[in-house]
Amino acid sequence: MANDPIHQFQIHDLTDKFHIGGYEFSFTNSALFMGATVLTITGFLLLAARKAELVPGKTQSVGELWYEMVHNMVRQVLGPEGKKFFPLVFSLFSFVLVANMLGMFPYFFTVTSQVVVTATLAVFVIVLVVLVGIWKHGLSWFKKLFIPHGVPLVILPFISLIEIISFLSRPVSLGLRLFGNMLAGHIVLKVFAGFVVSLGALGLGGMLGAIAPMFMAVALTALEFLVAFLQAFVFAILTCVYLNDALHPGH
Amino acid sequence: MDASAAKLIGAGIACIGMGGAGIGVGHIFGNYLAGALRNPAAAGAQFTNALIGAALAEGLGIFSLVVALLLLFVA
Numbered sequence: 001m002a003n004d005p006i007h008q009f010q011i012h013d014l015t016d017k018f019h020i021g022g023y024e025f026s027f028t029n030s031a032l033f034m035g036a037t038v039l040t041i042t043g044f045l046l047l048a049a050r051k052a053e054l055v056p057g058k059t060q061s062v063g064e065l066w067y068e069m070v071h072n073m074v075r076q077v078l079g080p081e082g083k084k085f086f087p088l089v090f091s092l093f094s095f096v097l098v099a100n101m102l103g104m105f106p107y108f109f110t111v112t113s114q115v116v117v118t119a120t121l122a123v124f125v126i127v128l129v130v131l132v133g134i135w136k137h138g139l140s141w142f143k144k145l146f147i148p149h150g151v152p153l154v155i156l157p158f159i160s161l162i163e164i165i166s167f168l169s170r171p172v173s174l175g176l177r178l179f180g181n182m183l184a185g186h187i188v189l190k191v192f193a194g195f196v197v198s199l200g201a202l203g204l205g206g207m208l209g210a211i212a213p214m215f216m217a218v219a220l221t222a223l224e225f226l227v228a229f230l231q232a233f234v235f236a237i238l239t240c241v242y243l244n245d246a247l248h249p250g251h
Numbered sequence: 252m253d254a255s256a257a258k259l260i261g262a263g264i265a266c267i268g269m270g271g272a273g274i275g276v277g278h279i280f281g282n283y284l285a286g287a288l289r290n291p292a293a294a295g296a297q298f299t300n301a302l303i304g305a306a307l308a309e310g311l312g313i314f315s316l317v318v319a320l321l322l323l324f325v326a
Contacts, residue, residue: 181310230306237299
């Protein structure tokens with residue numbers, strides 16, 4: 001069914017399956033676009049930094065803007081201590097941003113619309129946060145995180161319970177937010193494009209009626225570009241916020 | 252009731268949650284704009300916080316959408 005809005009998220013093999021150590025591997029379209037994402041980021045940033053000038057050209061300006069935005073974000077949320085996490089946050093932001101943006105091209109696969117990819121990124125971030133917290137503060141980090149200062153003893157168990165639940169739901173919400181946004185956006189785009197096609201097949205009256213969903217599809221494409229950027233930004237800044245909990249617990 | 256009919260009704264009910272997320276995001280940006288018009292000098296520094304709040308509120312709506320899609324296509 002070509003009009004199926006879910007069809008675009010199907011993963012299919014591009015090469016024959018091969019076996020390594022008893023596990024089945026194959027090169028899929030998802031892997032292809034993940035590679036394309038990494039190549040785009042690396043290629044663009046190398047191009048932008050190739051000949052650095054005092055007065056930056058077009059490419060260099062974009063590169064500097066990109067770098068400075070993430071740098072300001074890390075400095076604002078994490079403070080001077082967060083400097084060593086800048087490469088991580090920059091990599092995460094760049095990967096999610098370019099994967100989202102590549103997904104906006106017609107017939108391109110959106111890597112971040114697979115829950116496997118986003119959940120892996122989210123679990124990686126949360127495991128890192130726990131490790132950094134234990135490394136910086138020892139096991140008392142959990143005490144600082146889950147038992148806030150200045151809370152009356154009567155409501156402390158409830159507050160602790162809420163804090164624990166909110167901590168445990170972080171990897172789920174971090175991964176599902178990105179996945180859900182990209183999935184929902186792409187489904188909506190295909191549904192409105194499907195309206196245009198099926199109305200246009202009805203003849204002249206249908207074609208006139210198809211003008212409205214056509215403009216809607218154009219407007220939604222613009223909105224999706226905004227969402228693609230915003231979700232990458234939100235993913236990076238939530239990474240910073242969670243890392244901030246590891247570096248400076250107890251709010 | 253037929254099981255597949257119950258699934259479709261459940262998916263529709265799950266989507267009500269997205270309306271709640273819409274109310275939440277609208278509240279956040281509406282209040283941000285109201286604050287920004289009162290004190291434009293402080294607006295720029297708080298835009299990041301507005302985005303974080305909007306993302307957190309929107310995430311809950313996305314969860315209900317994911318539940319609806321799971322009911323429609325997976326369960």
